[in-house]
Amino acid sequence: MGPDGVKNLRNIAIIVVLAVAVWKLPAGGTASATVSNILSVLFVGGLLFFGYRLYMERREVIMGLDDRLRGVLYGSLALGTITLVATRKWWNAGGVGTLVWLVLMCLALYGVYYVWRAYRAY
Numbered sequence: 001m002g003p004d005g006v007k008n009l010r011n012i013a014i015i016v017v018l019a020v021a022v023w024k025l026p027a028g029g030t031a032s033a034t035v036s037n038i039l040s041v042l043f044v045g046g047l048l049f050f051g052y053r054l055y056m057e058r059r060e061v062i063m064g065l066d067d068r069l070r071g072v073l074y075g076s077l078a079l080g081t082i083t084l085v086a087t088r089k090w091w092n093a094g095g096v097g098t099l100v101w102l103v104l105m106c107l108a109l110y111g112v113y114y115v116w117r118a119y120r121a122y
Helices: 005-024 028-064 067-085 087-092 095-121
Strands: none
Touching: 005 028, 028 067, 067 087, 067 095, 087 095
């Protein structure tokens, strides 16, 4: 098992004990939903901070783009964000919803790729 084998087994046991506690204790589902929501807010906050930092470091390049290309970039990022927010709704809608979700994500990714290719062509 190696030198960290006991440590790994201990970590797995902690996860199992926490899962059983959430499963068996009263209001465990509410507590797990609360923890999940807190972690989701922290994750989204981290992504927003990453996007802000990326924008601040590359704003000269972004402002140097043609107005049309900048509009395509912002529109693609907005489309991708809205599509990601509505993922659960589209996927629960069935086959057509899943197809629409895939098309919208592909359009958003293609828009970012189009702007990147135009930027590299200068």
